[in-house]
Amino acid sequence: MFLKLLASLAGSAVLFGLYQILKLVYQVFNSPVRHLPGPKPTHFFFGNFREIWKAENSVMHEQWVQEYGPTIKYQGLFGITRLYTVDPKALNHFLSNTHIYQKGERERKLLARILGPGILIAEGDVHRQQRKIMNPAFGAPQIRELTEVFVKKSIELRDIWASQIPQSGTARIDVLQWLTKVTLDIIGLAGFNYNFDSLSSTKQSELAEAFHTVFQSGTALGPIRILQMWLPIFRLIRTKEDRAMERSMAVMRRIGLQLLQDSKNEMVQNGTEKGRSRDLLSLLVRANTAKDIPASQRLSDEDVLAQVPTFLVAGHETTVCRIFFNLFLRSTRSRISSSAVTWALFALTQNVAAQTRLRNELLSVPTDEPTMDELNALSYLDCVVKETMRIHAPVPSSMRTAIQDDIVPLSQSFTDIHGVVHDTLKITKGQTIMIPILAMNRDKAIWGPDAMEFVPERWESDIKNALPGVWGHMLTFLGGPRACIGYRFSLVEMKALLFTLVRAFEFELAVPVEDMGKKSAVVQRPLLKSQPEAGNQMPLLIKPYVQS
Numbered sequence: 001m002f003l004k005l006l007a008s009l010a011g012s013a014v015l016f017g018l019y020q021i022l023k024l025v026y027q028v029f030n031s032p033v034r035h036l037p038g039p040k041p042t043h044f045f046f047g048n049f050r051e052i053w054k055a056e057n058s059v060m061h062e063q064w065v066q067e068y069g070p071t072i073k074y075q076g077l078f079g080i081t082r083l084y085t086v087d088p089k090a091l092n093h094f095l096s097n098t099h100i101y102q103k104g105e106r107e108r109k110l111l112a113r114i115l116g117p118g119i120l121i122a123e124g125d126v127h128r129q130q131r132k133i134m135n136p137a138f139g140a141p142q143i144r145e146l147t148e149v150f151v152k153k154s155i156e157l158r159d160i161w162a163s164q165i166p167q168s169g170t171a172r173i174d175v176l177q178w179l180t181k182v183t184l185d186i187i188g189l190a191g192f193n194y195n196f197d198s199l200s201s202t203k204q205s206e207l208a209e210a211f212h213t214v215f216q217s218g219t220a221l222g223p224i225r226i227l228q229m230w231l232p233i234f235r236l237i238r239t240k241e242d243r244a245m246e247r248s249m250a251v252m253r254r255i256g257l258q259l260l261q262d263s264k265n266e267m268v269q270n271g272t273e274k275g276r277s278r279d280l281l282s283l284l285v286r287a288n289t290a291k292d293i294p295a296s297q298r299l300s301d302e303d304v305l306a307q308v309p310t311f312l313v314a315g316h317e318t319t320v321c322r323i324f325f326n327l328f329l330r331s332t333r334s335r336i337s338s339s340a341v342t343w344a345l346f347a348l349t350q351n352v353a354a355q356t357r358l359r360n361e362l363l364s365v366p367t368d369e370p371t372m373d374e375l376n377a378l379s380y381l382d383c384v385v386k387e388t389m390r391i392h393a394p395v396p397s398s399m400r401t402a403i404q405d406d407i408v409p410l411s412q413s414f415t416d417i418h419g420v421v422h423d424t425l426k427i428t429k430g431q432t433i434m435i436p437i438l439a440m441n442r443d444k445a446i447w448g449p450d451a452m453e454f455v456p457e458r459w460e461s462d463i464k465n466a467l468p469g470v471w472g473h474m475l476t477f478l479g480g481p482r483a484c485i486g487y488r489f490s491l492v493e494m495k496a497l498l499f500t501l502v503r504a505f506e507f508e509l510a511v512p513v514e515d516m517g518k519k520s521a522v523v524q525r526p527l528l529k530s531q532p533e534a535g536n537q538m539p540l541l542i543k544p545y546v547q548s
């Protein structure tokens, strides 16, 4: 009996596997994208992935665009053709038509196991409903209220660094490590009123530990996990990682339920309007009960609960990029918000005039604890933030899959491999599309010949271009209905950190600039070429700034 069951399960798995392979072959040989110009695959299994991995972020794609034109194809794993275009009209089309271009189903399923039904995973009406309720929590008035948290935590970090510097001396500090801690503390407090305490404590908090385990186990891509993604029958197998993940998920759920209950109790005690917690979760709980939201459209407790790890993932942990943006790239753990501030400090070490100009502007503010409006009024700080986000965009690319056939408008026609000119692009269901972010942010055709350089002053002139980004005429936070909901949060957080740190210290790179690498196809993460085994780091020499 048992053997019969096993045999029929194995038979179904083989049939399903064959069906998946045939579907793939059909897609590869029927996709109109195969007629696009582009590089020849260099490996039968990896396609063009190996050259992409070897090059720095998006450099390979940029070279291919130079060679083959703005709309090209290349090959991913299993011979799957990927479409890549830097055509702004086409990108606008992909980002606006979210009913056609969605996140990959397999990747969403994988992440849903970890996050539950959060906004990152939702599509269609469910996404619209979640976004409608969540949008107000991320508006300017709410971020204004959270600024105090950003500034207080920045001051705590400033004081820790100051205490590490010997009298009248300089300290070598790995700023990446500390910025990772401070941004975790910030998203904890501002996101759901949870104190990770990672700046002051050497021990990981219970939630941080559970979250870390869930992500380590949930995103480990061993052979079983890959089989589980492609063949549902393998999902019956529970691996060691699955068991560790389940234990930690129970911890996350217990803490999440407690945080949710605290927010609800608070609302019952203080009412929806009056003096209350300002964290995103509390705002969400209140927004969910707003009178203009019909009961049928409110989020369930499960939906609200799923936003706790979602904020951690989307606002802090770029592992999500690893899953969504490119599933089979090398494993890396790097943090999104800390990555932006780290690269800002790096850029300022390479442009001392900009560092001095910025500090002078920051010192003109008479308080250590500025409000959001005071931070936003600092024009050169704004230029530095914009230029960092342009040239060091923490998320370099994204992916979408077409769920139906479509005709895509183009601003520039292309010539296919048979010499035929097309002014639109035909796409069939199942087509994978790579959305370039970094490549668009530093395209010389858009930004001029100094596009690859860090020049904050460029933002002093009126910049206009056709990029469909939600912020700053660039794609750093993407655009359209699925643009980053937390962009205001992260910009003010970044400004608060730079304000506090650059006023207090002078920064210099602790190693020769040639030793700094940021070779990764997922996230721009710093490492030393001479010590890649030491992991991600950004060693800077820091000394207190003394006003003359």
Ligand code: HEM
Pocket (backbone or CB within 6 Å): 119, 120, 131, 191, 310, 311, 314, 315, 316, 324, 336, 337, 340, 393, 394, 395, 398, 399, 476, 477, 478, 481, 482, 483, 484, 485, 486, 487, 489, 490
């Ligand atoms: C430097 C910081 C950040 C960058 C560069 C960034 C970038 C992005 C990008 C590129 C996306 C689109 C991903 C895609 O659909 O392919 C996204 C989505 C999202 N981000 Fe951010 N993000 C940042 C910070 C934050 C923060 C602080 C939060 C929350 C506290 C946040 C919450 C989200 C959420 C919830 C989504 C999904 C939105 C949706 O699908 O409707 N992000 N982010």
